[in-house]
Amino acid sequence: xxxxxxxxxxxxxxxxxxxxxxxxxxxxxxxxxxxxxxxxxxxxxxxxxxxxxxxxxxxxxxxxxxxxxxxxxxxxxxxxxxxxxxxxxxxxxxxxxxxxxxxxxxxxxxxxxxxxxxxxxxxxxxxxxxxxxxxxxxxxxxxxxxxxxxxxxxxxxxxxxxxxxxxxxxxxxxxxxxxxxxxxxxxxxxxxxxxxxxxxxxxxxxxxxxxxxxxxxxxxxxxxxxxxxxxxxxxxxxxxxxxxxxxxxxxxxxxxxxxxxxxxxxxxxxxxxxxxxxxxxxxxxxxxxxxxxxxxxxxxxxxxxxxxxxxxxxxxxxxxxxxxxxxxxxxxxxxxxxxxxxxxxxxxxxxxxxxxx
Amino acid sequence: xxxxxxxxxxxxxxxxxxxxxxxxxxxxxxxxxxxxxxxxxxxxxxxxxxxxxxxxxxxxxxxxxxxxxxxxxxxxxxxxxxxxxxxxxxxxxxxxxxxxxxxxxxxxxxxxxxxxxxxxxxxxxxxxxxxxxxxxxxxxxxxxxxxxxxxxxxxxxxxxxxxxxxxxxxxxxxxxxxxxxxxxxxxxxxxxxxxxxxxxxxxxxxxxxxxxxxxxxxxxxxxxxxxxxxxxxxxxxxxxxxxxxxxxxxxxxxx
Numbered sequence: 001x002x003x004x005x006x007x008x009x010x011x012x013x014x015x016x017x018x019x020x021x022x023x024x025x026x027x028x029x030x031x032x033x034x035x036x037x038x039x040x041x042x043x044x045x046x047x048x049x050x051x052x053x054x055x056x057x058x059x060x061x062x063x064x065x066x067x068x069x070x071x072x073x074x075x076x077x078x079x080x081x082x083x084x085x086x087x088x089x090x091x092x093x094x095x096x097x098x099x100x101x102x103x104x105x106x107x108x109x110x111x112x113x114x115x116x117x118x119x120x121x122x123x124x125x126x127x128x129x130x131x132x133x134x135x136x137x138x139x140x141x142x143x144x145x146x147x148x149x150x151x152x153x154x155x156x157x158x159x160x161x162x163x164x165x166x167x168x169x170x171x172x173x174x175x176x177x178x179x180x181x182x183x184x185x186x187x188x189x190x191x192x193x194x195x196x197x198x199x200x201x202x203x204x205x206x207x208x209x210x211x212x213x214x215x216x217x218x219x220x221x222x223x224x225x226x227x228x229x230x231x232x233x234x235x236x237x238x239x240x241x242x243x244x245x246x247x248x249x250x251x252x253x254x255x256x257x258x259x260x261x262x263x264x265x266x267x268x269x270x271x272x273x274x275x276x277x278x279x280x281x282x283x284x285x286x287x288x289x290x291x292x293x294x295x296x297x298x299x300x301x302x303x304x305x306x307x308x309x310x311x312x313x314x315x316x317x318x319x320x321x322x323x324x325x326x327x328x329x330x331x332x333x334x335x336x337x338x339x340x341x342x343x344x345x346x347x348x349x350x351x352x353x354x355x356x357x
Numbered sequence: 358x359x360x361x362x363x364x365x366x367x368x369x370x371x372x373x374x375x376x377x378x379x380x381x382x383x384x385x386x387x388x389x390x391x392x393x394x395x396x397x398x399x400x401x402x403x404x405x406x407x408x409x410x411x412x413x414x415x416x417x418x419x420x421x422x423x424x425x426x427x428x429x430x431x432x433x434x435x436x437x438x439x440x441x442x443x444x445x446x447x448x449x450x451x452x453x454x455x456x457x458x459x460x461x462x463x464x465x466x467x468x469x470x471x472x473x474x475x476x477x478x479x480x481x482x483x484x485x486x487x488x489x490x491x492x493x494x495x496x497x498x499x500x501x502x503x504x505x506x507x508x509x510x511x512x513x514x515x516x517x518x519x520x521x522x523x524x525x526x527x528x529x530x531x532x533x534x535x536x537x538x539x540x541x542x543x544x545x546x547x548x549x550x551x552x553x554x555x556x557x558x559x560x561x562x563x564x565x566x567x568x569x570x571x572x573x574x575x576x577x578x579x580x581x582x583x584x585x586x587x588x589x590x591x592x593x594x595x596x597x598x599x600x601x602x603x604x605x606x607x608x609x610x611x612x
Contacts, residue, residue, distance in 0.1 A: 207476070209465075220448065229460070286450070
C-alpha cells in the first residue's frame, strides 16, 4: 500500500525542471530548434561561398524574396493555429492585385493618392474573400480545406475572366519607386513593411485576447465555446485577417514587380503553409508562433540563394525544403509524443546539447 | 441558511416516449455537498442539464434563493452563480492553467491597452495561483500546457475555474472517474474546501465511498425521479445501492 501511495505521489508532484526556466521552455519549442537548422544552413553556405553569401546585398535580396510571403505567413499562422487552413491566399493575392490595378488605372495618375486608393481596393477585396472563407468554414461547417480550395479556384478564375488572362501593368510610379529607391534604416522598404506586419501579428497573437482565443479554438473548440468565446465570429475574423493580409501582400507584389502576377502565384499558398509548419505551428491547431513562421520562411529563401551562389541548380531548393518540412514535422511529433509520455525534458535541442557535451 | 439555494419542484421532461425526468424534485442548501446518484439512465445528467439551462422543461418549477426562476441558457445559470465542471473538463490542452482558468474572462490591462484586448497576465497569474493554493495546490507549473499534466491537476484547474466564477453552486460531473488514489483524494479535499467557502456543491458520482466521504446528503435518482434522500452520515453503501436499483423500494412498498 505504501509503495502504491509513493508512486502515486511522484505522479502528482510536478517535475520542477522543464517548466521553471525560460531557456528550457524555449528549448522545448520547435521554432527554436528549427532556428538552429537555419543557422546551420547559413553557416554551411558561409563556409562554402564565403563573403559572396554573407554580403549585405545577398541578404537584402533574400529579405526581398521573403517579404510578400512573410505578410501572407502571418495570416496563415493565425489560420493554422485555429486548426484550419487557407489555400486561397495566392489566388486572393492575384484577384486583389488585379482589382487594385484596374482601380488605379481607372483613377489614373502616378502619385500616392492613386496608390492609396489601390491599396484600399486591394484590402477590401482581400477582406471580402477572407470573410467569405470564414463564413463558410464557421457557419456552413464546410471543411476549411474544401472551402479555400474552392475560393482558390474561383478567385483565380475571376481574376482571369476580368483580365482575359493578361497581366495588368497600370501600377503608379510612386509605388514601384517606393520599392526600388527608398530604404528605411538601411532596409529596403518591402522587407521593412513585412517586418512591421510580423511584429504587429506577433503582438496580436501572443499578447491579446484575440490571439488567446485563436489558440483556444485550435486547442479545443468546444471548450472555447463553453466558456463563452464567440467561436464562429472569431473564425470569420481570422480568415478575414488572412484575406486582408493577402490583399496587402497584393499591393506589395505590385510594388515589387510593377505588374500583376496572374500565373505566378500558383504555389504561393503551399510555400507559405510549408514555412508556417516548418516554423513549428501545429497543423492540428493550438500551437505555433510568428517567430517560428519567420524562421520557416527564411529556410527556403536562404537555401535558394545559397544554391545559386555555390553553383548548385536552384531546383534542388524544392528537394531540400520538402525534406526539411517532413523532417521538421516528424521531429515535432515525436517530441510531442515524448512530452505526452511525461518525458518532456527530451527536447531535440536538449538531446543535441547533451550529445555535443 | 434556512431556505435552499436551489430547488426543483416536480420537473418533467420527455423525449418522445421516454420520460427522462418524471416529476423530479431536488434541493440543495448553501455550503452543503449533495451527492446525486443513480444508475446509468436514471436521469442524473438530464436533471443537471435542466438545472443549468441546457434543457427546456415540460413541467415544473425551479426556485433559486427563494425566488422562482426560469433558466433558459447556460449563460443565465452562470449569471446566477452556477458553474458545471463536465466530465471531459472542457479545457484547452495547449494552454497553461492560468490561460485556461481565465479563458473567455481575461482580465484586461488598465487603460487604453486593455481596450485593444491586451491582458493583465500578472493579475491573472497571481489570482490563479491563489485559487489553486486554496484547493490544496497540486497545480504548480503555471507555464506548462495543461495537456502535459496529470488528470488530478487538470481536474483541479477545472474546479478552480468553476469556483472562481460560481459563488453559489458548483456542479461536478464524475470528478473522480478517471483518477488515481492520491489524485482522487486531492479532488475530494478540494470539494470540502469549496463547501467550506459556503458554496453549494452538487456531486454526481458512481463511487459510493467517495459520495459517503464528502456528501452531507445523498439524493437517489431512479427512472427520472428522486426516489430517496439520505443523510450521508447515517446511511451505508448497501442502503444507497438498494435505493438505486429499486430493491429497497419494493421492500418499502410491501411494508
